[in-house]
Amino acid sequence: MYRCEVIHPQSKEVLDSGLAVYFKGPKSFTGEDIVEFHVHSGRAILNSVLSALSTFPSLRLAEPGEFTRRAFESGRLDLTEVEGLHDLINADTSSQRQAALQAVGGVLRQRFESLRGTILRALSFVEAVIDFGEEEVEDDVFQEARVLARKAHTEVQSLLADYRRSEIVRSGLRLAIFGPPNAGKSTLLNFLAKREAAIVTNIPGTTRDVLEVTLDLGGLPVIVSDTAGIRSTEDIVEKIGIERAIEAIDKADVKLCVLDVAELDKASAELNSMIRRVKPFLLINKLDSRPLTPSQALALAKEQHNAEGVWAASLQSGVGVDAFMAELGAKLHDTYAAQLEHGRTDTPLVINARHREHLQGALQFLDAFLGQGLEGEQNGSSDDIVFAAEELRYAAQAIGAITGRIDVEDILDTIFREFCIGK
Numbered sequence: 001m002y003r004c005e006v007i008h009p010q011s012k013e014v015l016d017s018g019l020a021v022y023f024k025g026p027k028s029f030t031g032e033d034i035v036e037f038h039v040h041s042g043r044a045i046l047n048s049v050l051s052a053l054s055t056f057p058s059l060r061l062a063e064p065g066e067f068t069r070r071a072f073e074s075g076r077l078d079l080t081e082v083e084g085l086h087d088l089i090n091a092d093t094s095s096q097r098q099a100a101l102q103a104v105g106g107v108l109r110q111r112f113e114s115l116r117g118t119i120l121r122a123l124s125f126v127e128a129v130i131d132f133g134e135e136e137v138e139d140d141v142f143q144e145a146r147v148l149a150r151k152a153h154t155e156v157q158s159l160l161a162d163y164r165r166s167e168i169v170r171s172g173l174r175l176a177i178f179g180p181p182n183a184g185k186s187t188l189l190n191f192l193a194k195r196e197a198a199i200v201t202n203i204p205g206t207t208r209d210v211l212e213v214t215l216d217l218g219g220l221p222v223i224v225s226d227t228a229g230i231r232s233t234e235d236i237v238e239k240i241g242i243e244r245a246i247e248a249i250d251k252a253d254v255k256l257c258v259l260d261v262a263e264l265d266k267a268s269a270e271l272n273s274m275i276r277r278v279k280p281f282l283l284i285n286k287l288d289s290r291p292l293t294p295s296q297a298l299a300l301a302k303e304q305h306n307a308e309g310v311w312a313a314s315l316q317s318g319v320g321v322d323a324f325m326a327e328l329g330a331k332l333h334d335t336y337a338a339q340l341e342h343g344r345t346d347t348p349l350v351i352n353a354r355h356r357e358h359l360q361g362a363l364q365f366l367d368a369f370l371g372q373g374l375e376g377e378q379n380g381s382s383d384d385i386v387f388a389a390e391e392l393r394y395a396a397q398a399i400g401a402i403t404g405r406i407d408v409e410d411i412l413d414t415i416f417r418e419f420c421i422g423k
């Protein structure tokens with residue numbers, strides 16, 4: 001890094017005093033030789049330095065994502081690392097940042113490359129038979145190939161199972177707020193969102209549609225849905241709203257039922273059966289409206305519904321709200337951790353929709369290979385062997401497309417276009 005003055009090449013005017021960094025290829029970000037200028041950020045300085053640079057005929061501004069594309073093309077990054085970098089730049093929460101850092105560090109790349117290696121080894125066994133004839137190779141060569149293909153098959157399945165975990169890291173947990181009309185569900189959503197996201201009135205049945213807001217709750221990305229109050233109704237619009245509410249509740253990772261302390265014993269049959277079915281956390285609201293202490297309200301609620309987490313508060317006066325928020329945060333963290341574990345102890349991988357598509361493709365080809373029944377190979381014709389090899393080749397190609405080692409021209413543009421200029 002050099003301390004230097006930036007001088008206009010023609011007028012020799014001093015434009016700024018700054019720093020220049022020389023990154024020698026191939027160990028630079030793009031793999032090429034790179035010089036980086038660190039100048040002061042005033043608009044006049046930037047304009048004059050850029051216009052000075054543009055007097056060199058070979059220099060131009062970079063396209064969006066061009067640096068990253070060059071890094072990919074020189075083999076410095078593979079596609080999973082490129083995507084990780086994009087996720088890192090756009091990470092909103094600390095969990096997203098951690099997961100993206102993993103991808104940038106090449107964790108996904110290693111997993112996919114070793115998977116592809118397994119398939120290619122299986123393929124090489126099958127090709128040995130094609131090249132040398134059955135007589136020339138050991139008897140158990142096909143058996144070997146099948147063992148490897150089955151191992152790859154298991155690995156693909158476990159990566160696909162990671163997709164839901166990844167979705168949680170990428171987009172967040174789903175929290176559904178539901179309950180009877182007028183209990184304060186939308187008031188709660190607005191409180192969590194710290195803005196008037198939902199309409200609140202004292203008319204029961206105000207919320208009709210599902211309203212989703214993505215929030216950062218205690219460092220976790222959480223998609224909170226406010227739903228229509230559940231009751232029996234003849235109103236067509238409200239009915240549809242209630243159906244949508246039920247869908248949102250079923251989809252949610254965390255379900256929270258808001259009840260009005262004054263109406264604890266008046267819940268509709270529909271709502272009661274919903275509470276029994278989904279076993280939600282309960283928030284007893286409007287504590288200010290009844291002369292009950294929080295512990296009396298809790299006792300009453302537990303008498304009515306046997307729920308695991310119950311809080312009593314007044315969203316209006318603020319009584320009990322801090323405790324509710326702290327404990328809800330802890331429950332969210334628990335659920336998040338449980339979802340991520342998913343019976344596993346390794347760190348979650350960020351599998352995105354593009355990876356999933358190729359993994360599903362690979363799974364089909366591996367299925368086709370394993371379904372060919374070449375075990376007692378003697379019966380199989382040499383055509384069968386050639387077809388079997390093809391299935392493995394396609395499977396390897398599908399995995400290769402994830403890291404971008406082959407056949408990916410058409411998807412490159414989409415990925416790099418999402419980058420901002422200068423990265």
Ligand SMILES: Nc1nc2c(ncn2[C@@H]2O[C@H](COP(=O)(O)OP(=O)(O)OP(=O)(O)O)[C@@H](O)[C@H]2O)c(=O)[nH]1
Pocket residue numbers: 180181182183184185186187188199200201202203204205206207208227228229230285286287288289313314315316317
């Ligand atoms: N007294 C009192 N009123 C509250 C409290 N929280 C909310 N409310 C009022 O209760 C009424 C209903 O609140 P909403 O948030 O619209 O209720 P909702 O559950 O979304 O109702 P629907 O959308 O109709 O299902 C509004 O007039 C709120 O101001 C509270 O803690 N105490």
Ligand SMILES: [Mg+2]
Pocket residue numbers: 185186187198199200206207226227
């Ligand atoms: Mg509402």
